[in-house]
Amino acid sequence: MNAFDEMTQTDAAQTDDAQARAARARRRPVNPNAIEPGDDLTLDGDFDPLAQEQADSVDLSDLDEDQLAELQANEGHMPHIGDPSADHAPREVVDDRPAEVRTAELFERMRPRRRELLGILRLCAEPTDVETVYASVDAAQASHRSVYSGEALCSLLVRAGALERIEPQHQEPRVVTGEDGMEYLEPAEQMPVQYHTLPAGAAMVEADRPDDRLTQALEKEPRYKPIYLAILRACDEPGGATAKQLGDLVDHDPLLASPRRWAPYFFGILGDCDALSWDKTWTTTEVGRRGIEELAAELGE
Numbered sequence: 001m002n003a004f005d006e007m008t009q010t011d012a013a014q015t016d017d018a019q020a021r022a023a024r025a026r027r028r029p030v031n032p033n034a035i036e037p038g039d040d041l042t043l044d045g046d047f048d049p050l051a052q053e054q055a056d057s058v059d060l061s062d063l064d065e066d067q068l069a070e071l072q073a074n075e076g077h078m079p080h081i082g083d084p085s086a087d088h089a090p091r092e093v094v095d096d097r098p099a100e101v102r103t104a105e106l107f108e109r110m111r112p113r114r115r116e117l118l119g120i121l122r123l124c125a126e127p128t129d130v131e132t133v134y135a136s137v138d139a140a141q142a143s144h145r146s147v148y149s150g151e152a153l154c155s156l157l158v159r160a161g162a163l164e165r166i167e168p169q170h171q172e173p174r175v176v177t178g179e180d181g182m183e184y185l186e187p188a189e190q191m192p193v194q195y196h197t198l199p200a201g202a203a204m205v206e207a208d209r210p211d212d213r214l215t216q217a218l219e220k221e222p223r224y225k226p227i228y229l230a231i232l233r234a235c236d237e238p239g240g241a242t243a244k245q246l247g248d249l250v251d252h253d254p255l256l257a258s259p260r261r262w263a264p265y266f267f268g269i270l271g272d273c274d275a276l277s278w279d280k281t282w283t284t285t286e287v288g289r290r291g292i293e294e295l296a297a298e299l300g301e
Contacts (some may be wrong), residue, residue: 015256022216022230027125029078055080076217078135091173094164095159098161098162098200098201099160099162099199100161100198100200100203102159102161102162102202103157103158103160103161103162103201103203105160105198106156106160106162107204110273111272113146113148114272115140115154115274116137116141116146116148116153117153117156117157118139118208119136119137119140119204120133120136120150120153120154120157120163120195120202121157121162121163121197121201121202121204122197122205123136123204124163124195124196124197124201125197125202126164126196127191127194127195127196127284128152128194128195129193129194129284130154130165130192130193130194130195133150133154133193133195134149134150134151136150137149137150138150143278143279143280144278157201157246158195160200161198161200162197162198162200162204163192163195163196163197163198163199163201164195164196164198165193165195166193166194166195166196167193168190168191168192168193168194169191173186173187174186190221202206208272208274210275210287211287211291213272213273213289213292214270214273214274214275214291217269217270217272217273218291218295223255224255224261224266225295225298225299226253226255226292226299226301227255227256227261227266228266228270228291228295229248229277229292229296229299229301230249230250230294231250231263231266231267231268231270231282232248232250232276232284232288232289232291232292232295233273233284233292234246235267235276235281235282235283235284235288236284236288236289236292238282239281240279240280240281240282240283240284241281241282242281242282243263243264243267243282245265246263246266246267246282247262247263247264249263250266251263267282270288273287274287274288275287275288275291276288
C-alpha cells in the first residue's frame with residue numbers, strides 16, 4: 001500500500017466518525033436551556049437575587065379561609081430542623097435498668113468469657129489494685145487468644161453495675177524536718193486505682209453453680225450421657241485430649257448419627273459448664289471429675 005492509499009483510508013475513517021457523531025447528535029433530545037457558544041452570559045444590570053424570594057412571599061391577608069387552611073396544612077409537613085441555638089452535642093445513652101438485669105445480660109452475651117468475668121468478681125470481693133486484676137486475667141487467658149483484655153472486661157463489668165472502679169483521693173504532701181533542721185515537703189504516697197465487686201456482681205458469683213449447670217446440661221439430652229462420660233474420661237488422662245482426639249473418639253458413634261452431632265458440640269457444652277478447661281488441650285476439672293463419678297454410677301460403668 002502506497003502513501004496515497006493510506007491517506008485515502010484515513011480521510012474515509014475520519015469522515016465516517018464525523019457522520020456517526022452527527023447522527024448521534026440528531027437523535028439526542030434538544031435542551032432548550034442549554035448554553036451554546038456565543039451566548040451572552042452577562043447578568044442584567046437590574047437583576048436582584050432577592051426579588052424572586054420577595055415575590056414568592058405570601059401576604060396572609062390576601063388569602064381566604066380555604067387558602068389559609070391549605071397553607072397551614074402544607075406547613076405541617078415541613079421538616080423540623082430544631083432550635084439552632086439548642087445544644088446538639090451527642091449525649092451518652094444511660095442504661096437505667098437495675099444492675100442485676102444488666103449484669104445478667106452481660107454474662108449471657110459474653111458466655112465465652114464467663115470464667116474470666118467471674119474470676120474478676122471473685123478476686124475483687126475486697127478492693128484490689130488494677131494491675132493485680134489485669135495480671136490475673138492475662139494469666140487466665142494465656143493459653144487461648146482473646147480480643148478482650150483485662151481492662152476491657154473490667155470496663156464491661158463497671159458499665160453493667162457489677163464492679164466499681166475506685167479512684168484514689170489526692171494526697172497532699174506533708175512537711176518533714178530534715179537532718180539539717182530545714183523543713184521540706186515530702187510527696188505523699190499515692191494509692192493505686194482499685195476495683196471492688198458490687199452487690200450485683202457478688203450475687204452473680206453466688207448464683208454460679210457449675211455442678212448444677214452440668215447436671216442441667218446432661219439431663220437436657222440424656223441419650224448423650226455415654227458420650228459426655230467418654231469425653232470427660234479422655235480429658236482426665238495425663239496431658240488431656242485434643243479436639244482431633246475427641247473427634248476420633250466419638251464422631252463415629254451411632255448415637256451421633258441422627259441428628260448429626262460432632263465432638264465440638266459436646267466438649268463445648270462441657271466447657272461452658274466448667275467441667276472442662278482449655279490449656280492447649282482439653283482437661284477435666286474438679287467439676288468434671290464429679291460428673292464422671294455421677295455418670296459412671298448412673299450408667300453402671
